[in-house]
Amino acid sequence: MGASISSSRTSKDAAAARLSASDRQALATFLESPQEEGFSAYLRRYLTDADNDKALAQQRLAHLLSDDRVIQTDAMYALVGLGADKPSSLEAFVECMCQAAMKRFWNGQAGQLSTDGWLVAWVLTRPKGALLQVYGNSESQKQQLLKHNSLGITMAGLDDESSSKHLEEWLADAALPGHVSADAWRVWWQHSAEFHELVCLALSHTLYPRQPGSAADSGLVHLPRIAEHNLRGPQLDSAHTSDLLSPATGWALSRELPQEARLSWARVYSSKHDGRSWSTFKKAIERRGSLLVLVREMPDEGCAPRVFGTYIDNDLTRNPGWHGSSLNLLFTIHPGDKLPPGPVVYRTTGFNDHYQYFNYATKTLPNGFGVGGQLEHFGLWIDSGFTNGHSNAAATFDSKPLSTHTEFTIDAIEAWLVRPTQRLDSDDEEGVQKSAVESNPEAAAMLEMANKTMYSKQLPLPTADMETN
Secondary structure: OHHHHHHHHHHHHHHHHOOOHHHHHHHHHHHHOOOOOOHHHHHHHHHOOOOOOHHHHHHHHHHHOOOOHHHHHHHHHHHHOOOOOOOOOHHHHHHHHHHHHHHHHOOOOHHHOOOOOOHHHHHHHOOHHHHHHHHOOOHHHHHHHHHHOOOOOOOOOOOHHHHHHHHHHHHHHHHOOOOOOHHHHHHHHHOOHHHHHHHHHHHHHHHOOOOOOOOOOOOOOOOOOOOHHHHOOOEEOOOOOOOOOOHHHHHHHHOOOOHHHOOEEEEEEEHHHHOOOHHHHHHHHEOOEEEEEEEEEOOOOOOOOOEEEEEEOOOEOOEEEEEOOOOOEEEEEEOOOOOOOEEEEEEOOOOOOOOEEEEOOOOOOOOEEEEEEEOOEEEEEEEOOOOEEEOOOEOOOOEOOOOOOOEEEEEEEEEEEEEEOOOOHHHOOOOOOOEOOOOOHHHHHHHHHOOOOOHHHHOEOOOHHHHHO
16 A cells, blocks of 8 residues: 555656646645636546645646646546546536636637627537547447547548538537547547637636736646647727627637737727728728628528628728738638538638729729629629628639628628738828829729730829920
């Protein structure tokens, strides 16, 4: 018995030694704090025993943060409580974890954003391929896959209907205490990067509560194999709230953006607060920098409306032709009654360079804001009438229609500036001499569509000095 106790104590001491001094101090503060519910209750139950052994708590925290994949996987299984005497449901844990994670990611400002119900189901179904390998097979095949964690076979024959059926089976298991086995947990945990990130954020919020004025990355608990920049949330403009951008939507979309577009977000237009006006909208977004534009469609009877939109990396400039960057995105947010729920993001394919279109006050060309596709058949189109829009499949992004129907009625629009343009005074359009063709953009666009070479494009307009000579 003595040798066993000595061995156990050595193991605890070795694990505790892997924690930093700040980790040990944060753990001590947490254990001395009043009892709380939610994610804190899960963490406290995992860390402590009946004797409140502090060395054991340090060992268990070290296991959560371990570089060893097996140790960490088993520790997370214990944290969730799936194998406890009174087991929890995976769904209940994910919900508590998401609430704590969003508070940390948004630096306590999540209250300025709306809420929605798709995040828990989205996190649970994100490793779709791994789940369908397990739930898309017979019981004997399922057990074999779980035993060997072999997910390399194809998913041929699984159509959308059968995929939804198998995802529903997984969600039903996740909702019931004790219905997710240790083997199924391992498959899910090892293929769910989003869950890893959310656990980091929830641990950070619980062990290292943000202090006013502290740096954005202070107290970030960083698990192995997680990109640290995915844990840093943007500062929000405290004067503005959102009706379309929820904490979950903002977090999921920020993961898809360039790092420099994740630092500070300011709402520059809201149809609810600034009025339904194309003129106001275009002034808010023209030549400002990188933007998130979100649209909510008018709902059909009996159907939840979708929120969808685009990320624009380069300035929107009035132009009769296509311009922009291959970093642009299209996305749609499926409501919680759809499987899979949450955001679906489409990136450019290289098929063409129809990244963005922004034009107004013309007679022969479309007036409005479009992304992807072709003129009159955009991947996303907001007409300058500011009442209607459309969304078609677009080869530019290999995207499906974002809205419930191809033609939609606009219910609300918001634009968020996520990276302002750094512009020199000399970059201002005023005072820049245009070529002869550039001064007549409609004519230029018609020539380009007719595949006519424009030799005068580089020739400047005549000036008084030129005429004298």
